[in-house]
Amino acid sequence: MTSSVGQGRQPTSEPTARTVFALAWPMTIKAIMLHGTVVIDAYLVSSLGETSLAAMGLAAAIAGFVLGGILAFSNAMQIRTAQAFGTADPVFLKSVLSAGLMISLAVGFVGLALISLFGGTLIAAMAPNAEVAELATSYLTVFSLVILGEAIGQCLSSYFNGCGRTKLPLYSFCLSVPVNVTSSIILIHGYFGLPAFSVTGAAMGSALAVFVQVGFLIWRLVRLDGYLRRVVGWRNGTFGPTLKRHMAFSLPIAATFISATFSTHICMLIYAQLSLNEFAAMTLIAPWIMVAGTVGMQWAQASGIIVAQLLGQDHSEEALDRFLSSAWRGAFVAAGGVAAIYGVVCLSASVLYADLNIETQTILFGFLPLLLVLPFPKGSNAICGNTLRASGDTIYVMHVFVWSQWLFRVPATAFAVITFDLSAFWVLSIALWEELLKFPAFHTRLYRGDWKRAKIAE
Template sequence: MSWTKSRPTVSTTSGPKSRDIFALAWPMTLKAIMLHGTVVIDAYLVAALGEISLAAMGLAAAIAGFVLGAILAFSNAMQIRTAQAYGTRDPVFIKSVLASGMTISVVVGCIGLAIISIFGGTVVGIMAPTGEVATLAKDYLAVFAIVILAEAIGQCLSSFFNGCGRTKISLYSFCLSLPINIVASIAFIHGYWGLPALGVTGAAIGSAIAATVQVSFLIYQLSRHDSYLRKIHGWRQTNFAQTLKRHLIFALPIAVTFFSATFATHICTLIYAKLSLNAFAAMTLIAPWIMVAGTIGMQWAQATGIIVAQLLGQNEQEQVLDRFLSSAWRGAFIAAAFVAAIFLIVCLSASYLYSDLNTQTRSFLLSFLPILLILPFPKGSNAICGNTLRASGDTVYVMHIFVWSQWLFRVPATALAVLYFDLSVIWVLSILLFEECIKFPAFHRRIYRGEWKRAIVSE
């Protein structure tokens, strides 16, 4: 496909509207739900094996999540940078972003696997509540390495397509891989159709097969739609090394922000392992739901950021940016209400969804409801601010808000609540809400100052 045949993602005649955000956001939302749904599916299928298997999967997923978090961090930076390049309509800029982003993503994935190989077994041995949980978690991690390698490529390509406004391609890749994940996981967990019954490890095998299929589809779509990039000569800077360096300078604060969030989340998950077995099982079950349902608001905010980046790349007028952001904010509150409704359904249906688990585990899930009904609203509004500021290049400020709220509040507060004060799991979960309230003033004050509207992203 030649560059001249592509068309803008949004119309700038009167400015983009909420429907433009929705056009980008709904495929991204479904894709993200399917991504996080991999963990939800594994947790649901493994739950039938009991609390020990569920705890093992939760512990292994927390450790693997460090690497996946780093990959996703740079992919988010890739998405914003691609949107900026797409707004300038410069094919050399597009090519430079794709090549730089892919190089960084693959290197990060390989480094992460090496770290897990060296230190993963030791961490599992220290954090696992029992030896049986440790053994099962190590087996899960060994197979999940394939998922990490596939995601290093797949997440970069998905972010590239999203930044260009082709969000449906990423969605189609997950629509293809999700049923494969379900069928393969069930088969290998329980040993159907002559296959071995591998329990927790079977869930990892199902995810690995699905991830391989997904990345193969994305590579095919890249060759089909963007083969013209191979014919584009030159780089954004004088050579590829300088281009890679410039991309890394832009991406690093965004990557640090997302990696810090993921790292802090999984550190907290490891701390949760010191809760009682039933409390830890409840946190393991609700955490994927928080991620999955929360993606509705998060992807709305990311779609907002993509359009803001494209508009800034086109040097759009401030009045257009103001109207667009107001529309985006109204949509964000609707999305937050929808997320709260999902949490309501999940918590009230806990006895049905997880009937095989202990009664106390299910009662913990129901007790989470008051917190989960409030959480989406400040979280969604903060996300709109954060993605808008990133789109304008104000990445360092956003990084500071996230990093300091996580490492000066959430992580130490979780450690004190669990390891020192031995508080109820309900109070442990409420720390997530308090964190969003801490970030709220800093984000909104920066947006209202308005410097983001005058950013020159092509420089």
């Protein structure tokens, strides 16, 4: 079979913002669908009542920590694959795929072991009653299959993204979502003569869906890159050093995403100390910030993939500058689109949330000035961070993110809410101040230009 790496390495022309768009839109739709699936699952279970919904939420929160670890390492896999794909070295590509899959499975198995050892105790301590604890334990037992499936699926999705085949993970999700919804409805309520599994049926539906998703990805991997099984050798001599090198590259990126997850959860706990209306407004705006912000973040990730490929191909500094300038202009357009979505949400608060208290609607409308500005420094910082990661400057990026989160965002949120009793507007403004704090650290590093001289192929 002819190597798909060789076929895809040499572009007919220099990539531009249009190239980024071709990679970014499937990634964006998949990310939005992923967030939407969580909402759909909760909606399906909500018909069973508050007890089942609480059980699902409790089990999902525990499983979420393991899935978060898998997703964190998959982000590193995406960049590393792009570097390998750019070099057109099949040994490098095989090494990245094998090492990334090994690490992802290890994270999944370690997470499942921890859930097996401590999950029951944690559920018993957190559940409001014995019925919720029993349902949550049953849900989590079946959901363990989803965790194992995601360990493989997220790794393969990141591999395809890094190779520029971002439509394949989207296709896998388009296949799995209908399976998830249909099978969950049948298994929850016991249609077509099947037993009614209640909330556990939702976990079964998710497990069936992830098997479909992983099966599709494995099929495409065998068809497109099956030749890698016959490639002899490893990137760093033997598999042990190759795995160690991949882990060294991945850990700073994974730590960045894990830190972001933990700091966000802690801030949400602090938000609970706000007044009822302010906390409700913060709870409502958070999903919009996450979902709409996906547009800018996926654009930045797609830009990082292309930078990694260009560095692997050893393109000139001038070509890298031209591409990044084009990608940056596109990032500002994406930021404008995100700001427009925020504007519509804030201006339509009285319509979207007509059943809520007028004070809550007013607070949501008051977020408008912040949300119109936030996407621009956030998008620019994301371009910098993903470009630096693509060049291998992962530890510096980790430090910028981690220290801004734990030395600024978390303590500033605690002081604003608990000590100074500031309004929700000023609490939300901390997100903007955090981006402004990171701005000089990222941009001075990028403008220094060392990233353009990274030798990925060596």
